[in-house]
Amino acid sequence: MSTRETVSKAPSTSTTTGPRVLIVDDEPQIRRFLRASLQSHDYVVLEAENGKEAVRACTVQRPDLVILDLGLPDMDGLDVISLLREWSTLPIIVLSIRSDDADKIAALDRGANDYVTKPFSMGELLARMRVALRQGGREGTETSTVINAGDMSVDLTKRLVTVNGSPVRLSRKEYDLLRILATHPGKVISHQQLLQEVWGHAYVEETQYLRVYIGQLRQKLERDPTTPKYLLTEPGVGYRFVADNP
Numbered sequence: 001m002s003t004r005e006t007v008s009k010a011p012s013t014s015t016t017t018g019p020r021v022l023i024v025d026d027e028p029q030i031r032r033f034l035r036a037s038l039q040s041h042d043y044v045v046l047e048a049e050n051g052k053e054a055v056r057a058c059t060v061q062r063p064d065l066v067i068l069d070l071g072l073p074d075m076d077g078l079d080v081i082s083l084l085r086e087w088s089t090l091p092i093i094v095l096s097i098r099s100d101d102a103d104k105i106a107a108l109d110r111g112a113n114d115y116v117t118k119p120f121s122m123g124e125l126l127a128r129m130r131v132a133l134r135q136g137g138r139e140g141t142e143t144s145t146v147i148n149a150g151d152m153s154v155d156l157t158k159r160l161v162t163v164n165g166s167p168v169r170l171s172r173k174e175y176d177l178l179r180i181l182a183t184h185p186g187k188v189i190s191h192q193q194l195l196q197e198v199w200g201h202a203y204v205e206e207t208q209y210l211r212v213y214i215g216q217l218r219q220k221l222e223r224d225p226t227t228p229k230y231l232l233t234e235p236g237v238g239y240r241f242v243a244d245n246p
Helices: 003-008 027-040 052-060 077-085 101-110 120-140 172-182 191-198 205-220
Strands: 020-024 042-050 066-067 092-096 114-117 148-151 150-154 160-163 189-192 231-234 238-241
Touching: 020 052, 020 189, 027 042, 042 052, 052 066, 052 077, 052 160, 066 077, 066 120, 077 092, 077 101, 092 101, 092 120, 101 114, 101 160, 150 172, 160 205, 172 191, 172 205, 172 238, 189 191, 191 238, 205 231
Parallel strands: 020 042, 020 066, 066 092, 092 114
Antiparallel strands: 148 150, 150 160, 189 238, 231 238
16 A cells, blocks of 8 residues: 555545644554544544655655654664654654553654554544644754755755765765754754764764764865865864855
8 A cells, every 4th residue: 555545545635724644554453543533633644554655755745743653564663763853853753562661762762752652542642743743833844855065965855965966975874974964054063962873872982983984074075175164173072064054
């Protein structure tokens, strides 16, 4: 079942004008229950049954909120959260049978806004959705998906980096480091924050990693790596990315 096919079968999406909610769950009965409940409260319902469909729906159909199961057939829901958080701040509520604290902490650390355990109360879920949507409305639902800096372009949706229109091959950690800096243009990101987000908490003192990887990025992206214009060092603090429109 594709996302497009699922959405076309939701009968009230053409007349309802409320917030757009994407349900991501591989169990049809869960999707049916949520669809009926949410439509009765004037939500527009979109559906996806796996992680790949979920990411595609978020980039094409632009929901206002995602309800996400973690046990998906093609990838872990935690990875879906990570992929979405590379370019979007849209509210994500995890709805999962997993009840261990470790799972909840992992989901929240990846960027989920809330975590609800199955079996669940629909009233509680609706209340948490209202809170998440209010927070999302204040903060904005997404960042720009393409960030430009001179002749460099970072397409967050496609995970594509180009210089003068030509793709630049980056390792996963190089890309993660660039993504974090590029999604906070003009802001200084500390050594500790970069190390924790890219390498993990155990590496927050390993600042030599950053020197090596920032050097590699400058070699690949800067016209003159010895005098960088876009990946700037803030001595003793961290690094800053300079975009065309910060």
